[in-house]
Amino acid sequence: MGLKFRKPQLRVEQPKSAFAEGNARWTNRDLDPVPPKDRKWGVSSLIAYWISDAFNASTWQFGAGVLAVGLTWRESVGIVALSFFIVSIVIALNGAIGVFHHTPFPVIARASWGFWGSYIPILSRVILAVFWFSIQTMNGAFTVRCMIAAIWPSFLHRPNHIPASEGIDDVTLGCFAIFWLVQLPFLAMHPNQLRWLFVAKSVVVPLSWLAILGWALGTTRHDHIFDQKATVSGSAYSWAFLSSMTSVIGNYATLSVNQADFSRYSRVSVRWHFMYVPLLPAIFTFISFIGIACASAGGAHYGVIEWDPIALISHWSNRPARFFAGLSFALAALGVNISANSLSAANDLMALFPRWVNLRRGQLLCAVFCWALVPWKILASAASFLNFMSAYAIFLGPIAAIMLFDFYVIHRRRYDTLALYNPEGIYRYRGGVNWRAVVAFLVGVAPSLPGFINSINPKIHVGVGVHPYQFGWLLGFVATTLVYLALTRFFPPVETFIPRAVRPDEIYAAQGHIDGIPVSRESTSGEVEQGLPVEEKQPGARNASPGIISAAASAGL
Incomplete structure (x- = not known):
């Protein structure tokens, strides 16, 4: 019997499901809620x-x-700990929504922003994810360059045929291509397969970095950094403190918004996701201390403080040590580029074009865009653009606030999963946009815009207008929260209020099967509420999913 080859299809696969019925424009297989059999992330996977x-x-x-x-x-370590304590709370709370509904960030955003309004946070995040994927790939190229130079020292001295105006040479471009190719197989994997990459990285990289820390502490008695006194005081000290907090929070502002992209694959109770609150500050603070200690040791040994770890290990005379240290940073770059950038971009592109893009195609498209953005030019000549990308957190703070308070305060954990896939359902709002979210978002962003513009072009003087920007994430988060709560209090979206939450497992159970596996309502009831009580009906609440052919309703739920 001859082999049968499946003809490639431009459109992605969308099997028949209650979530796609009559609204295929808004979903595909990868956007549908994750069925129980595909939830493979346990506690160890989440920690890894x-x-x-x-x-x-x-x-x-x-x-x-x-x-x-x-x-x-000392203040640096304290700022990192405090910043991650704050952002870890937001990450845990927004990530828990993914555990409840097993849907990605772009779908969850429809409840608070409306179907068309959700494009505001989606586009905000996809721009950030694609550009940072490109830049992190360039950083990965530097690790490859370090590793090859450790094996083949003359490699760095090969002739260059690329004009200096291009911002890159033959050697670095070749290393960029190597790291880009190494990433491709991982970009084609499903997130359930990627958890093993994170487990491997969580073992190899920490051991390597602890070894580097051992070198720093074991070979260096003292250094002037550890005796350093603060060089700012008064109001300048306060603004420096707030600005530093914003900078640290900004690095993980994306994950405070899109943690549901990963938590949707969780098979454990939502309570486990609140372990992030003590876990993240401890881990990130310790790593920050490693960086400080190792830079201090480098200053003592080589007469120059190298904050770039690749530049630091390039001073080592031991070539095997340089290679394996470079390998640890390459693995670190690979893991974070997938977890924080490519998968985020894929979920966003999939939400924008669900008929043609799935998770695999979305990640591969992100990799293609990587070349189109020529990140070596960005790093070489566009410092103002990098400031823009770093400052982008002022937009993500308000987005995180709207999603968090809409779920926990406005709707009291009562979302209808099925309605999140129906543009004519309870989350349609007027014209597909929740104007309350848009107004609150603009109010949260506006105070930071003068300082934001100044960070891009320092020639534009804004005077004291720079100060709100210095703590832009915190200011935007708080201001947006207050405005959004006030607007929903005086102009409540009563059509979105339902007597109780409708979870995806109820829909699957009502259909009588999950991917061909028979299930019953009883088999999913324990997972539906994730161990949390169902609240009483709130005043003005309406029935779940009016106008929708609800599988839950057909089951008498």
Whole structure:
């Protein structure tokens, strides 16, 4: 019998489901809620994911930015701990929504923003994810360059045929291509398969970095960084402190919005996701200390403080040590580029074009865009653009606030999963846009815009207008929260209020099967509420999903 080859299809697969019925424009197989059999992330996978995500060069360099503004290393460690305590609460709460409904961030955003309004947070995040994927791939190229140079020292001295105006040479371009190719197989994998990458990274990279820390502490008695006094005082000290907090929070502002992209694959109770609150500050603070200690040791040994870890290990005379240290940073760059960038971009592109893009295609498209953006030019000549990308957190703070308070305060954990896939359902709002979210978002962003513009072009002087920007994420988060709560109090979206939450497992159970496997309502009832009580009906609440052919309703739920 001859082999049968499946003809490639331009459109992605969308099997028949209650979520796609009559509204295929808004979903596909990868956007549908994750069925129970595909929820494979347990507690160990979640811990490995965060350890993996934390161990990257950016975390290593957190201390550098704080020391650069005139604070001490002790204050640097404290700022990192406080910043991650704050952002970890937001990450845990927004991530828990993914555990409840097993849907990604772009779908959850429809409840608070409306179907067309959700494009505001989706486009905001996809821009950030694609550009940072490109830049992190460039950083990965530097790790490859370090590793090859350790094996083949003359490699760095090969002739260059690329004009200097291009911002890159033959050697670095070749290393960029190598790291890009290494990423491709992982970009084609499903997130359930990627958890093993995070587990491997969470073992290899921490051990390597602890070894580097051992070198720093074991070979260096003292250094002037550990005796450093703060060089700023008074109001300048306060603004430096707030600015540093914003900078640290900004590095993980994306995950405070899109954690549901990963938590949707969780098979454990939502309570486990609140372990992030003590876990993240501890891990990130420790890694930041490693960076400070190792930079201090480098200053003592080589007469120059190298905050870039690749530049630091390039000073080592031991070539095997340089290679394996470079390998650990390459693995660190690979893991964080997938967890924080490519999968985020894929979910967003999938939500924008669900008929043609799935998770695999979305990640591969992100990789293609990587070349189109020529990140070596960005790094070489566009410092103002990098400031823009770093400052983008002022937009993500308000987005995180709207999603968090809409779910926990406005709707009291009562979303209808089926309605999140129906543009004519209870989350349609007027014209597909929740104007309350848009107004609150604009109010939260507006105070930081003068300082934001100044960070891009320092020639534009804004005077005291720079100060709101210095704590833009916190200001935007709080201001948006107050405005959004006030608007929904005086102009409540009563059509979105339902007597109780409708979880995806109820829909699957009502259909009588999950991917061909028979199930019953009883078999999913324990998972539906995730161990949390169902609230009483709130005043003005309406029935779930009016106008929708609800599988839950057909089951008498």
